[in-house]
Amino acid sequence: MRIKRVKAMKNPQEFIVQKFTEYYRDNANIIPLPTSYKNREFGFILFDKGGMLRHKAFVEPRFFRDFIKSITPSDVYHSAAYYKQPSREMGKKGWIGADLIFDIDFDHLRTPCKVEHEYWTCERCDQVGVGKHPSVCSQCGGSKFKMVAWLCETCLETAKSEALKLIDFLINDFGFPPHDIEVCFSGHRGYHIHIEREEIRQLDQDARKEIVDYVLGTGLKVSLHGLMEVRRRTGHKVIGPDLNSPGWGGKIAKGVYDILVTYNIQQLNEINGISKNMASLIYSQRDKIFKTWNNGNSWGSIKGIGIKTWEKLVETSVDNQSVNIDTVVTIDIHRLIRMPLTLHGKTGLKVISIPSKSLERFDPLREAVAFSKGTLKVYVLAAHRFRIGEDIYGPYRREIVKLPMAAAIYLFCKRAALLTD
Numbered sequence: 001m002r003i004k005r006v007k008a009m010k011n012p013q014e015f016i017v018q019k020f021t022e023y024y025r026d027n028a029n030i031i032p033l034p035t036s037y038k039n040r041e042f043g044f045i046l047f048d049k050g051g052m053l054r055h056k057a058f059v060e061p062r063f064f065r066d067f068i069k070s071i072t073p074s075d076v077y078h079s080a081a082y083y084k085q086p087s088r089e090m091g092k093k094g095w096i097g098a099d100l101i102f103d104i105d106f107d108h109l110r111t112p113c114k115v116e117h118e119y120w121t122c123e124r125c126d127q128v129g130v131g132k133h134p135s136v137c138s139q140c141g142g143s144k145f146k147m148v149a150w151l152c153e154t155c156l157e158t159a160k161s162e163a164l165k166l167i168d169f170l171i172n173d174f175g176f177p178p179h180d181i182e183v184c185f186s187g188h189r190g191y192h193i194h195i196e197r198e199e200i201r202q203l204d205q206d207a208r209k210e211i212v213d214y215v216l217g218t219g220l221k222v223s224l225h226g227l228m229e230v231r232r233r234t235g236h237k238v239i240g241p242d243l244n245s246p247g248w249g250g251k252i253a254k255g256v257y258d259i260l261v262t263y264n265i266q267q268l269n270e271i272n273g274i275s276k277n278m279a280s281l282i283y284s285q286r287d288k289i290f291k292t293w294n295n296g297n298s299w300g301s302i303k304g305i306g307i308k309t310w311e312k313l314v315e316t317s318v319d320n321q322s323v324n325i326d327t328v329v330t331i332d333i334h335r336l337i338r339m340p341l342t343l344h345g346k347t348g349l350k351v352i353s354i355p356s357k358s359l360e361r362f363d364p365l366r367e368a369v370a371f372s373k374g375t376l377k378v379y380v381l382a383a384h385r386f387r388i389g390e391d392i393y394g395p396y397r398r399e400i401v402k403l404p405m406a407a408a409i410y411l412f413c414k415r416a417a418l419l420t421d
């Protein structure tokens with residue numbers, strides 16, 4: 001009976017294309033083109049073809065807008081790079097320079113909830129499951145599966161706090177003015193950060209790698225930031241960077257301070273190289289440690305807590321204070337990035353540009369909604385609990401539900417629902 005009902009449902013592909021077409025018909029004219037757009041390469045992913053349509057260039061915004069209306073892409077990109085002849089093949093474009101870009105995607109972040117909201121669907125029937133897919137579907141014998149990565153609020157929040165950490169680096173360590181930092185919600189799992197400034201255009205891959213290493217804290221030597229043991233006849237003392245030190249010194253101190261304030265004994269014990277006894281000792285001596293921190297830059301002279309232990313705390317601090325960016329994206333000087341106000345083909349949400357100072361208050365699941373009109377009855381194969389706009393939906397499993405358009409399109413884009421008659 002159930003199978004029969006599924007057969008009466010329709011693949012929503014045509015419907016998605018129709019809605020994307022309507023979106024671009026109504027909104028193409030407000031899509032901002034990047035600065036020096038004549039020198040940028042544009043790329044498009046199309047619904048019916050694999051791969052990307054690349055090496056497009058436009059000499060006027062209206063040509064870009066007409067083009068996007070005529071092809072209805074599922075995803076739209078432009079190069080972070082500037083070229084003399086952007087429509088030529090890669091080796092002949094004539095690279096002039098590139099903006100500095102960073103990508104923070106929760107796909108790369110360690111979030112504990114991930115295992116619960118990533119699952120597979122069988123491509124031949126409506127079987128679904130959590131975790132790694134089986135080799136053969138138990139319902140239809142099929143062997144092709146699709147992994148579905150849901151939008152998760154917790155993961156999006158984690159991505160946002162990583163982006164905020166990065167902005168702090170960019171403003172306070174690198175000295176970029178806040179208004180030169182553009183943050184974009186990608187429409188799916190994270191944020192891009194984009195800096196357009198004359199000074200950084202010419203940076204080559206090695207120079208960009210240096211920036212990445214700094215942000216990741218790669219090869220950071222804590223002794224160079226002042227962590228050392230001072231031995232006296234009266235006992236030993238460990239000194240380290242001050243909370244107000246500039247750059248990594250201050251970040252290390254702040255990170256250690258946060259660990260001491262927020263970690264319980266078990267969390268301290270989970271730090272590599274810290275035994276259970278040591279964790280208990282640190283935990284019980286926290287107040288004493290804070291007291292010595294307030295007396296200048298001495299980190300502590302607590303019996304039993306030596307420099308080796310402080311180094312372990314510092315390692316975790318560096319891990320917590322560094323930003324989880326996708327290295328490859330920043331180093332790649334030919335990278336394509338998503339354009340604000342275009343749609344993401346895996347969600348039907350908009351790419352949104354956010355001033356860096358407003359990021360903290362930004363709610364992607366509300367502000368990136370593109371299809372806010374109408375409702376639709378859909379047959380949901382399987383859906384995780386999710387929020388779009390103000391409301392929470394699901395979880396659903398093989399049922400017909402009436403949903404607001406944005407939620408329906410989101411499920412269609414995830415291949416998690418079918419169109420009903």
Ligand SMILES: [Zn+2]
Binds near residue numbers: 123126
């Ligand atoms: Zn199956």
Ligand SMILES: [Zn+2]
Binds near residue numbers: 111114117
């Ligand atoms: Zn999550």
